[in-house]
Amino acid sequence: MQRPPHSAARVRLVFAALWAALIVLTVLSLIYGRYTLPWQAWWRVLLRPADSGMAGIVLLEVRLPRVLAALMIGGCLSVSGAAFQGLFRNPMASPDMLGAYAGAGFGASLGILLGYGIVGIQVLAFIGGLTAVLLAWSLATSISRFGGDPMLILILVGIVVREAGMSLVRLAEYVADPHGKLAAITYWLVGGLSAINRHDLAFAAVPMLLGLAPLLLLRWRLNVLSFGDEEAKALGVNPWMIRMVIIVAAAMISAAIVSIAGMIMWVGLVIPHMARMMVGANHKTLLPASFLVGSCFLLLVDDCARGLFTLEMPLGILTSLVGVPFFLFLMFRTRMGRA
Amino acid sequence: MNLCVEGVMAGYGRKAVIHQVSLALGAGEVLCLLGPNGSGKTTLFKTVLGLIRPMAGHISVDGEDIGNWKRARLAKTMGYVPQAHTPPFPFRVRDVVLMARAVHTGVFASPGKQDLAIAEKSLERLGILPLANDLYTELSGGQRQLVLLARALAQQAQVLVLDEPTANLDFANQMLVLRHVRELSSDGFGVMMTTHFPDFAYLCASRVALMKRGRILAMAGPEETLTQALLEQAYETPLRVVEAGEGMRVVLPRLQ
Numbered sequence: 001m002q003r004p005p006h007s008a009a010r011v012r013l014v015f016a017a018l019w020a021a022l023i024v025l026t027v028l029s030l031i032y033g034r035y036t037l038p039w040q041a042w043w044r045v046l047l048r049p050a051d052s053g054m055a056g057i058v059l060l061e062v063r064l065p066r067v068l069a070a071l072m073i074g075g076c077l078s079v080s081g082a083a084f085q086g087l088f089r090n091p092m093a094s095p096d097m098l099g100a101y102a103g104a105g106f107g108a109s110l111g112i113l114l115g116y117g118i119v120g121i122q123v124l125a126f127i128g129g130l131t132a133v134l135l136a137w138s139l140a141t142s143i144s145r146f147g148g149d150p151m152l153i154l155i156l157v158g159i160v161v162r163e164a165g166m167s168l169v170r171l172a173e174y175v176a177d178p179h180g181k182l183a184a185i186t187y188w189l190v191g192g193l194s195a196i197n198r199h200d201l202a203f204a205a206v207p208m209l210l211g212l213a214p215l216l217l218l219r220w221r222l223n224v225l226s227f228g229d230e231e232a233k234a235l236g237v238n239p240w241m242i243r244m245v246i247i248v249a250a251a252m253i254s255a256a257i258v259s260i261a262g263m264i265m266w267v268g269l270v271i272p273h274m275a276r277m278m279v280g281a282n283h284k285t286l287l288p289a290s291f292l293v294g295s296c297f298l299l300l301v302d303d304c305a306r307g308l309f310t311l312e313m314p315l316g317i318l319t320s321l322v323g324v325p326f327f328l329f330l331m332f333r334t335r336m337g338r339a
Numbered sequence: 340m341n342l343c344v345e346g347v348m349a350g351y352g353r354k355a356v357i358h359q360v361s362l363a364l365g366a367g368e369v370l371c372l373l374g375p376n377g378s379g380k381t382t383l384f385k386t387v388l389g390l391i392r393p394m395a396g397h398i399s400v401d402g403e404d405i406g407n408w409k410r411a412r413l414a415k416t417m418g419y420v421p422q423a424h425t426p427p428f429p430f431r432v433r434d435v436v437l438m439a440r441a442v443h444t445g446v447f448a449s450p451g452k453q454d455l456a457i458a459e460k461s462l463e464r465l466g467i468l469p470l471a472n473d474l475y476t477e478l479s480g481g482q483r484q485l486v487l488l489a490r491a492l493a494q495q496a497q498v499l500v501l502d503e504p505t506a507n508l509d510f511a512n513q514m515l516v517l518r519h520v521r522e523l524s525s526d527g528f529g530v531m532m533t534t535h536f537p538d539f540a541y542l543c544a545s546r547v548a549l550m551k552r553g554r555i556l557a558m559a560g561p562e563e564t565l566t567q568a569l570l571e572q573a574y575e576t577p578l579r580v581v582e583a584g585e586g587m588r589v590v591l592p593r594l595q
Contacts, residue, residue, distance in 0.1 A: 006431070007472065089427050147352060220449035224438045227426055234388055234421075235494065236414025236442030281428035284449050 006280035014278045015285075018292035022071070025299045029067045030059065032303055065201045066193050067299065072201075073193075073257050074267060074298025075291035076208045080250035081268030082275065082290040083215050086222040086283055087246055088151055094269040095254045098158040098247065102165025103132025104258035109172035109185045121188070122203055122259040128165075129255025136161040137247055150229065191262030191316020193302055204256040211252035214245050215287065222246075222283040264298075264316050266323030271297055273330050340366045340401060340497045340529055342387070342417075347396035349386040355394055356382040357553040364529045366497065369520060371540040371561075372533040374550030375574050380533045383550070384500055387531070389413045400498075414442040418491030420501040423483035429474040432486050436461060436471075439493035454493075461492040465519055481512030488519060499523065501532035505539060517543045537565050537590040549573050565590065 031037070037045075041055035049056055077095055084093040096102070107128020111121030140157040144150040169189070176182040224237045232239045257264060274297075275289040298315075301322055305313045342364040350356035357379040364370050372380045385391045387398060389405065398405050400416055408416075418439070433455075440454040450458075462468040465485050470478065475486060484504055491499050504520070505513040521543045524530050534540060540547045540561050547564040549556045551573045557564045567580045570590060577593045 086428070091427055217447040220444075221441065221446070223430065223434060224441050226428060227438065230385075230390055231419065231421055233390055233410060234414065234417075234419035235438055236411045238410055276428065281430045282434045 006278075006285075011279045011285055014289065015292070018278075018289065018296065021296050022292055022299075025296050026067060026071065029070070029299050029303050030063050032307065033058070033063060061197065065198050066196050066302070069193050069196050069201050069204075069261065070298045070302040071295040072205065072208055073261055073264060074271075074294040074296070076212050076253045076294075077257060077264065077268040078271035078275070078290040078294025078297075079212060079215050079287050080253045082272035082283070082286050083219070083222060083246050084250060084268070085272055086226040086286075087243060088155060089226050089228065090155070091273065092269070093155075094266075095250050096263075096265075096268070097155065097162070098136045098251065099132035099161035099165050100129045100251050100254035101258055101263050102162045102169065103135075104129030104255045105189050105263060106132075106165050106168040106172065108188050108258065108262075109169050109176075112181050112184045112188065113172055113176060118200075119203070122200070125259035126207065126255045129258055130251050132161050132165050133247060133251035133255075137244070189262050189316075190314040191264045191319075192305065192312075192314045193261055194306075194312050194315075196260060200260040204260040207252040207256040211249040211256070212291075214249045218242055218246060219283045219287040222287075226283075262314075262316050265320045266327070267294055267298060267319050270323045270327050270330070273327070277330070340416075342498055342529060342531075343397075343399045343402075344383075344387065345397045345399070347383075347386060347393045347398065349382055349391055349393045349396075351382075351391070355553070357386070360396070360553075360555055362548055362555065362558060364498065364531055366527050366529050367524055368545045369524045369530045369532065369543050371544035371547045372531065372550060373535075373537060373540055373547055373564075373573070374556075378550040378573075379553040380550055381502065382553075384502060384531075384533065388417060388419055388500060411442050414494060414496065416496050417498040417500055418494040418496035420484075420487050420491045420499060420504060422502050422504075422506050423480050423487060425476055429476045431471070432462070432467075432473050432475050432478070433458060433471045435475045435486055436490045436493050439490045442494065457495070458489075458493045461489040462486075464492060465489050479512075481508045481515060484508065484512070484516055485519070488516070492523075497527070498529045498531065501530065503533050503535065505534060505536070513539070537570060540565060541588055 035058050037055050037059065041052065045052040045056050045059050049060060080095040084095055084097065085091055104125040108121050108125035111124040116124065136154065136158045140150065140154040143157065144153045173182055173185055176185055221237060221242055224232045224235055225239055225242060229239045271294040272286065272290050275286055275293045278293070279285045279289045301318050302315055305315045305318050344360060344362045347360045348355050348358050360383055362370065372383065374380055382391070386393050389408065389410070405413065436458040437450050437454060440450040440458065443454065444450055459468060459471065462471055465488060467482065467485050467489065470482060470486070475483065478486065488504070501520070504516050508516065517539060520530055520532065544561050546558065547561050548558040549564050549569055556573055557569050565580065565588070567578065570578055570580070577595065579591045579593060581589050581591055583589050
């Protein structure tokens with residue numbers, strides 16, 4: 001059975017549907033919550049936000065930052081996941097594969113151990129994530145100087161750096177006071193948006209947008225890179241430059257995300273596959289589509305995290321619980337389509 | 340256009356694989372590289388394409404040394420056609436051919452209408468325009484090889500470098516590819532290709548370079564190079580060259 005070709009008209013239709021879904025989900029996520037806002041309160045918040053009282057606080061200080069964070073995190077993670085899959089020519093690649101999550105997790109744990117305030121922890125997490133990726137990159141570069149497939153070496157070194165980072169996280173957990181800081185570390189790493197506020201969002205938005213821009217700008221060149229280094233070179237493209245820019249950009253995104261929301265797993269791996277089914281493999285359309293699908297997905301999962309049970313579910317766990325069966329479903333669908 | 344390789348030594352790390360290789364390729368010529376596995380054909384290709392730097396010797400185009408050329412300039416001069424392969428993602432044929440336009444497009448840009456027209460013209464020239472919307476990963480090996488050839492054409496380079504374009508293809512597809520190679524050379528492209536079949540060199544080569552252990556054993560027209568003595572010396576296996584009438588010759592390998 002031939003899969004449907006992704007004609008230009010169909011791709012335009014998919015994008016229109018995704019934008020519509022994103023707008024609807026954003027509005028619904030703003031409306032939805034424990035504290036029900038009457039319609040009059042909405043007008044007051046929109047027209048005179050300064051003296052809108054409780055409704056204003058709930059909407060502008062609690063829900064809006066959370067919804068924007070979910071939208072940005074879901075979108076940015078999916079775009080960097082799609083970029084990594086193209087760059088590594090590997091459908092199992094995900095944004096945390098070079099140690100960004102582990103490094104940022106260790107940074108955050110260290111900040112908590114040292115008794116830093118929230119900003120200090122966030123800054124350490126961000127620095128930790130970036131450092132891990134740059135370490136993996138420079139180690140891999142110096143090893144591949146002696147020959148071998150540079151991408152394979154980078155993947156292997158990434159695994160090593162990730163494991164080292166996770167060991168340091170476990171060490172931090174081991175030495176942490178079990179009645180105070182251990183819980184704080186666990187709570188931080190498990191990932192969630194429940195405590196997010198305007199300042200967190202502002203802190204992470206800058207590196208996320210700075211990382212997103214080069215990924216989107218270079219997206220068409222990713223097509224060339226996904227055919228391998230030799231062909232890219234013969235086609236006149238310098239793979240090293242583009243690869244470095246993309247890896248640093250994705251590292252900034254991942255580190256920023258862990259610093260405000262903990263480790264949100266599986267989104268960056270699963271969403272690009274879903275987007276690829278909708279618009280095809282061409283990175284020119286795949287990356288924007290990944291952003292929209294990822295935004296919608298995380299908004300939806302975060303709404304579930306808020307409302308499924310009386311106790312709020314950690315978002316990081318929920319994304320894995322939803323992501324794993326979904327990935328299996330995609331695998332079944334693809335194989336069955338071929339048989 | 341005149342590609343000239345003079346006294347080139349090249350290899351990996353410190354180990355040289357090819358030594359003292361000299362050859363020339365002009366417009367409208369098909370140069371076939373023939374030789375056993377490990378004789379340095381691929382290394383020679385990579386050196387010519389600028390993927391590895393020669394340790395000694397020069398490569399020049401129209402008298403200008405290409406050693407310091409930027410990737411983009413090399414890509415505008417030489418188009419590479421790798422062996423048909425399967426990329427990990429199901430790109431459409433049109434998108435695969437459009438990749439050739441990277442060198443003619445800004446870093447942050449993507450190809451425009453004019454690039455699309457060039458890509459479609461390349462597909463049409465090889466008779467595969469109807470495949471433009473199909474998924475590259477679901478094509479047959481022969482079709483995939485033609486798509487990669489179309490990509491090299493869309494690059495608008497005058498030299499085409501083909502790495503075993505007939506490998507893994509059935510009989511009819513092999514001939515289809517060779518027919519296109521001949522047509523392209525008579526349109527003025529300079530073609531350099533490797534093959535494992537001396538017969539294919541008879542069919543389409545204007546010149547043949549016979550390689551062995553990193554050196555060129557003989558280089559001349561197919562009649563002079565593809566002789567029993569030289570082929571047996573290169574491949575170290577008994578064979579016979581047979582006249583098949585109408586000026587055709589075939590190589591018959593023998594087990595004893």
